[in-house]
Amino acid sequence: MYIGSQFKFILIILFLLFVALVFILIDDSKKDFKQTQQEIKLTFPKNNHNFTQIPIESRIKIKSGDSLYSFLKELDIRENLINKIILDDNLKEFSRFRIDETLLVRTDSKTIRIIKYRGKQLPVILEINSDSYFIFSDPSLFQKYVFFKEFKITDSLYQSGINANVPDVILADLIYIFGWDIDFAFDIREGDSVKILYEDTYFNGNFLFNGDILAAEFINNGEEISAIRFSQKGRKDYYAKDSSNIRKAFLKTPIEFAKISSHYNLKRKHPVLNTIRAHKGTDYAAKKGTPVKVTGDGVVTRADYSESYGNIIDVLHFNTYTTRYAHLNNFSNNIKVGAKVLQGDVIGYVGSTGLATGPHLHYEFHINGKHTNPVNIKPTNAAPINSYNLANFNKIVNERSKLIDNLSNNE
Ligand SMILES: [Zn+2]
Known part of the structure; x- marks a missing residue:
């Protein structure tokens, strides 16, 4: 009797473990599908901001031949501390300099902070005190500010954007995003207009880099084409308001300008x-x-x-x-x-x-x-917003559209 009830007990436990395992597996297979973007709080810069001031910080573009060693040497850091830093395995990635990276150096009487960043990636900070150092990457140290720009196209989209003080990186993104459907050399009409909401990243009030376009509206030949940024399955894409993907499943050509x-x-x-x-x-x-x-x-x-x-x-x-x-x-x-x-x-x-x-x-x-014939295929659009993300996406569409409406002149 005693042995029998213990056996039943073990069976129940095994059954429960099995059920738990099945649930974990099911959930895991959905994870990819469910991956969605974090809520983004949009912050606009204050009116009295002064972003151009660079006090004790200096920005350094990596040139060929630059190394972390030569760089630390220039900052007058003690030789044995430099050697420790150079040999630290955790700093392997940090000490690998690439031409397209930028360093921002911030010094006060006690610490030196070297902020390394590339493209739109989260910067990494190396903090050096008198005889110690540590490396970290903390998103809360960086501020993302949202900017709104609108302009009418008078000559080329690019030139009109530059005239309206839109950063060239943002314009290049804009041309890329809408380039799937619009041929900017032929399809632009007089009176076409653009509204863009984009974010830039700052560190201590200092501009670091242009970020992503969050939403854009393009009036092309009287027709409105919208693009909303949304991350699905860990991939950033731009979607039309109806949740279809703006990106096509295939690039027109495998080589640029070929x-x-x-x-x-x-x-x-x-x-x-x-x-x-x-x-x-x-x-x-x-x-x-x-x-x-x-x-x-x-x-x-x-x-x-x-x-x-x-x-x-x-x-x-x-x-x-x-x-x-x-x-x-x-x-x-x-x-x-x-x-x-x-x-x-x-x-x-x-x-x-x-x-x-x-x-x-x-x-x-x-x-x-x-x-x-590769030239003749009319590629379908990449995957639309999936059912799991749809409600969240629609909410963002509403917010962004309202925001753009409120900010634009609407003459
Ligand atoms: Zn051939």
């Missing part, structure tokens, strides 16, 4: 073989070493060498599409079969391996295994 040197042509004479052989792709002329971007999110299904294609990469997208990149000079690190790639990732570099007369990229687009 010229097509040979079109898709089923009856082409092959330049090397000199026989009629279908050209089932598009060739882009580019210098050897030009970065090649994967045109959509996907998984690498092939990354090897073939006699005709040379170094070749195939990427499978959404189980339906395959894109092919051939004659590459070399692959990027991490590119191998099974590697996950995100749209715009550089996967390799232009070359002339295989049967090629000169450096170019041969790009193919297959739908369900069938060759398709």
